Amino acid sequence: MEQSDCLNSLSPAELRLLIRQEDYRISTTTGLANGYQQANVVILPNHLANDFEAFCRSNPAPLPLLYRSQSGETSCPPLAKLADIRTDISQYCVYQEGRLVKTVSSLQNYSSQPSSRTASEQLAVHHGQWSDMVCFYLGCSFGFEGRLKKAGVPVRNVEQGRNISMYRTSVPCIPAGAFSCPLVVTMRPVPAGLLDAAVEVTHLNPLAHGAPVHIGDPALLGIQDLSRPDYGERVELQPGDVTVFWACGVTAIEAILSSKPSLAFSHSPGCMFLTDLPDSSASSPITPPPDSVDPLATNLCPELTPLCFLVSHNPLLYSLASQKAVAKIRQLETIIGEDPGQRGIRALFVQDELLHSCLALSHSSSVAITTGFPTHYMHSPPDETDGPPGAIAMATMLLSLGKQVTIVTDRRALEMNQAIIAEAVRTGVLKNTIPLVTFEDSGPDSALHFLCHHGDPRKPRYDHLVAIERSGRAGDGNYYNMRGVNIKHLVDPIDDLFIAAKDIAGITTTGIGDGGNELGMGKVKEKVKSLMPNGSLVACVVPADYAVTAGVSNWGGYAVACGLYLLHTCPSHQRYLKKGLGLEHTSPQKQLQDWTANLPSVDKEESILSTLVRFGIRSGVTAHLAMEVDGLTFHPTHSDIITRLVEVTVGSATCNPS
Incomplete structure (x- = not known):
C-alpha cells in the first residue's frame, strides 16, 4: 500500500513542515516527494569531518556528497530553503561512543540551553558541542524511485507499503582516516525484462547512488538471508523478479558505529531529509566537487549508459x-567472424558470445586455459599453429589485469609447451612464466x-575455463580432425573438466573454435552437424557456456584480450566491478599503459608464430612448416586482422571521463 495521495502531491517544503510538526502520517519517506532528491544525513564532531569527507570521496556510490555544512550550521541553503536539520527529519538516531543509544524526533535539545537538556544530553553535548558539529548530506536512492515508476519499473517496497530492505555486505569500503566499515546496500526486486530500464534510469541519477552495484545472487555480496535485512523491512519478490542492489547511504551509519565518536547523529534508516533538488543530476542546481562524487556524475554521456547482460x-x-564498450566488442566479433579460408564458419555464429565471455572473464579471478589440436597425426609434434598464440594472448592480458592463469595441456605436449612459454618470456611476449598442468x-x-580444492564443489580452484582450438570429444567418444581422422590416442580427456564444471557453482566456460570439432563447440553442435563438412561425425558434443566462433581460432583469443581491455577501461563496467568504491583510483595512467602494452600486436604474434615453427609445429590446413595458420600466411592475412582488432580497441575515445 502506498502513501496517501494527499501526501504524494505535496512539495518537499510542505512535507518538511509536516515532519517538523511530527505529523503521524509520515513515518518513512519512501514514495514521497517524487521528482526530488532525498538525503541521508550524518552529523559528526568537527575533528572527524575531514576524515569523513575523504571517506565519502573514496566511496562515492554509497556516499555521494551533496553538501557539507559549516560547524554548527543548521540550514543547508544549496539543498533546501528554510530548512532546519534539527527538526526536518521524522526520526533521528543518537550515538554515543559508537553505540546507538536512542531515537528521537528532534535534535533541538542538543543545541538548546543546558537547563532544557536531560542529564544524558548534557553529558553528550559536553563531549561535543553542537557548535562543533558538522552535517553531511548524502544522496539517497529514494530520489530515483519516482523515475523508476515513470519508466514502468515497479517499486516493490512502495507497492507493499514497506521501508526499503537494507543489508550489510561483506564488501569493505575504502578506509579513510578514522572511518572503515562494510558497504551497505538496498535491494529492490526488478522484473528480469526491465533490468535495462532500471539500470538506465538510476545511472542518470548518480547523486542518488547511480546505477546498481550488483544484480543477482545476494550471496555474492555476503548476504545469506534476504528475509532478514539489517535495516528497514523485508520486501517480497514477485515471480520473475531479480534481486538488484544499489549502494546505500546507511553505509555512513556503519562508519559511525565503527569509528565510535563521542557523539554523533544520523537519520533513522528510511527517514530521509527531503531536498528541493530535482532528481536528475542534469538539472541539479549544485555541482558537487568532481573528486567527491562518482566520476560518472560529472559525465553522463549517452555512450556511457550501461547495458545489462546475464553472465x-x-x-x-x-x-x-x-x-x-559493447559496441566496440561487437565490432571485434564482426572482424573475427570473417572467413578468408572459405570454411563456412559464419554458419556457426551466435551474436554476443564474445561479449558474454569477456564479461564472465572480467568477473573471474582464476582462469584455466587449454589448447592443442594434434591434427597432424603423421608428424611429430602433431600440433598445429592455431591455438597457442591465441591462448598466450589471452593469458597475457589476464595476467596484466591481475588474474591468476594456468594452462592445461596434454601429457605428451607438456615439455614442448613449457619450452614455448619459456621462449615467450625470454622474448618479452610474456612478463612471467605461466604454470602448466596436465589432467x-x-x-x-x-x-x-x-577443479576444486579437496574435491569440495564449494571451493573451486578456477572460476573460468577457456578452450581455444582444443580438440573436442565427438558423440561416439572419439576425437576427430576435420578430415574425419580419429586422433583420440593423442588427446587427454580435458573435456571432462568442462562437463564437470556445469555442475559446480561459480565456474563458467568458454570455447573458441573455427570448425565445430573444438572443445566447447557442443553449444552449436546441431549447426555443426547439419552445415559443416563431416559435421555429423566430427562435431564436438561438449558445450561451453559461451561458444566464440572465428575465421581462425587465434583471432578469437586476440579478440578476448581486446574485449577485456575495453571492459577494464569502461567506467560503467569498472564502477560495477568495484561496487562503486575507490573509483578515484580507476585505471591510473601507469596501469593503462601496462594494459595497452599487453594487447596483442603484430610483432608479438609474429614472434610467437616464429617460435612455434622453430619447434616443428605446422599450419592446420596445409601442414606447411611455415609462417602461416590454417593455410593463411601471417602477412598479410593475420597481421591485418590483428591491426584492425587493436585499432578498434585503442582507437579515438569519446565521452571518456578520464
Missing part, C-alpha cells in the same frame, strides 16, 4: 557495460578434484 545462471550474476582421468571424481 551466469549458477550463481545468478548479471553484469553492466557501457553502450560504447588425467584416474577415477570418477578426477575432474572434481582437479
Whole structure:
C-alpha cells in the first residue's frame, strides 16, 4: 500500500513542515516527494569531518556528497530553503561512543540551553558541542524511485507499503582516516525484462547512488538471508523478479558505529531529509566537487549508459557495460567472424558470445586455459599453429589485469609447451612464466578434484575455463580432425573438466573454435552437424557456456584480450566491478599503459608464430612448416586482422571521463 495521495502531491517544503510538526502520517519517506532528491544525513564532531569527507570521496556510490555544512550550521541553503536539520527529519538516531543509544524526533535539545537538556544530553553535548558539529548530506536512492515508476519499473517496497530492505555486505569500503566499515546496500526486486530500464534510469541519477552495484545472487555480496535485512523491512519478490542492489547511504551509519565518536547523529534508516533538488543530476542546481562524487556524475554521456547482460545462471550474476564498450566488442566479433579460408564458419555464429565471455572473464579471478589440436597425426609434434598464440594472448592480458592463469595441456605436449612459454618470456611476449598442468582421468571424481580444492564443489580452484582450438570429444567418444581422422590416442580427456564444471557453482566456460570439432563447440553442435563438412561425425558434443566462433581460432583469443581491455577501461563496467568504491583510483595512467602494452600486436604474434615453427609445429590446413595458420600466411592475412582488432580497441575515445 502506498502513501496517501494527499501526501504524494505535496512539495518537499510542505512535507518538511509536516515532519517538523511530527505529523503521524509520515513515518518513512519512501514514495514521497517524487521528482526530488532525498538525503541521508550524518552529523559528526568537527575533528572527524575531514576524515569523513575523504571517506565519502573514496566511496562515492554509497556516499555521494551533496553538501557539507559549516560547524554548527543548521540550514543547508544549496539543498533546501528554510530548512532546519534539527527538526526536518521524522526520526533521528543518537550515538554515543559508537553505540546507538536512542531515537528521537528532534535534535533541538542538543543545541538548546543546558537547563532544557536531560542529564544524558548534557553529558553528550559536553563531549561535543553542537557548535562543533558538522552535517553531511548524502544522496539517497529514494530520489530515483519516482523515475523508476515513470519508466514502468515497479517499486516493490512502495507497492507493499514497506521501508526499503537494507543489508550489510561483506564488501569493505575504502578506509579513510578514522572511518572503515562494510558497504551497505538496498535491494529492490526488478522484473528480469526491465533490468535495462532500471539500470538506465538510476545511472542518470548518480547523486542518488547511480546505477546498481550488483544484480543477482545476494550471496555474492555476503548476504545469506534476504528475509532478514539489517535495516528497514523485508520486501517480497514477485515471480520473475531479480534481486538488484544499489549502494546505500546507511553505509555512513556503519562508519559511525565503527569509528565510535563521542557523539554523533544520523537519520533513522528510511527517514530521509527531503531536498528541493530535482532528481536528475542534469538539472541539479549544485555541482558537487568532481573528486567527491562518482566520476560518472560529472559525465553522463549517452555512450556511457550501461547495458545489462546475464553472465551466469549458477550463481545468478548479471553484469553492466557501457553502450560504447559493447559496441566496440561487437565490432571485434564482426572482424573475427570473417572467413578468408572459405570454411563456412559464419554458419556457426551466435551474436554476443564474445561479449558474454569477456564479461564472465572480467568477473573471474582464476582462469584455466587449454589448447592443442594434434591434427597432424603423421608428424611429430602433431600440433598445429592455431591455438597457442591465441591462448598466450589471452593469458597475457589476464595476467596484466591481475588474474591468476594456468594452462592445461596434454601429457605428451607438456615439455614442448613449457619450452614455448619459456621462449615467450625470454622474448618479452610474456612478463612471467605461466604454470602448466596436465589432467588425467584416474577415477570418477578426477575432474572434481582437479577443479576444486579437496574435491569440495564449494571451493573451486578456477572460476573460468577457456578452450581455444582444443580438440573436442565427438558423440561416439572419439576425437576427430576435420578430415574425419580419429586422433583420440593423442588427446587427454580435458573435456571432462568442462562437463564437470556445469555442475559446480561459480565456474563458467568458454570455447573458441573455427570448425565445430573444438572443445566447447557442443553449444552449436546441431549447426555443426547439419552445415559443416563431416559435421555429423566430427562435431564436438561438449558445450561451453559461451561458444566464440572465428575465421581462425587465434583471432578469437586476440579478440578476448581486446574485449577485456575495453571492459577494464569502461567506467560503467569498472564502477560495477568495484561496487562503486575507490573509483578515484580507476585505471591510473601507469596501469593503462601496462594494459595497452599487453594487447596483442603484430610483432608479438609474429614472434610467437616464429617460435612455434622453430619447434616443428605446422599450419592446420596445409601442414606447411611455415609462417602461416590454417593455410593463411601471417602477412598479410593475420597481421591485418590483428591491426584492425587493436585499432578498434585503442582507437579515438569519446565521452571518456578520464
